[in-house]
Amino acid sequence: MSSQLGFGFEQRIREGAVLTLSDFMDGIPESQVPRVFEHHDFKGRSAELGAGTYTVLTDQQVGDNIISSVRVPAGWKVSLFTDPGLQGRSLVLTGDLARLDGEFDDKVSSIKVERN
Incomplete structure (x- = not known):
C-alpha cells in the first residue's frame, strides 16, 4: 500500500516520528534533512532541522546542551555553537558525526543549518 502523503509520511507517523512543517512544504524525505540526536551513535531523542538558524535550542530541537551526534546528508552544512545566538566555540559539519568530542x-x- 502506497502512502497518499508521499515520502512515507504515513509510515513515519505510525512509527511515532515527529514531522515538521518543512517535511510537507519542501517535500524532502527525512533521511535527506539534518538531524540532531541526544546520544552518541545517532540514538535517543532526535529532531530534524531544516535550513535556518536556531539561536536558542528548545525541547522541540532536542534541547539545550544535550546533543551528542548529528546526521548531515549530502548537500547540507550544519554549524554547531556552544553558546546561544551563534556565539562561542563553533564546529562546522558537512557529514555525519556519531560522537561529538568533549x-x-x-x-x-x-545551530545554523544551510544547504550547500
Missing part, C-alpha cells in the same frame, strides 16, 4: 558533547546551544 568540547561539543552536550554543550551545543545554537
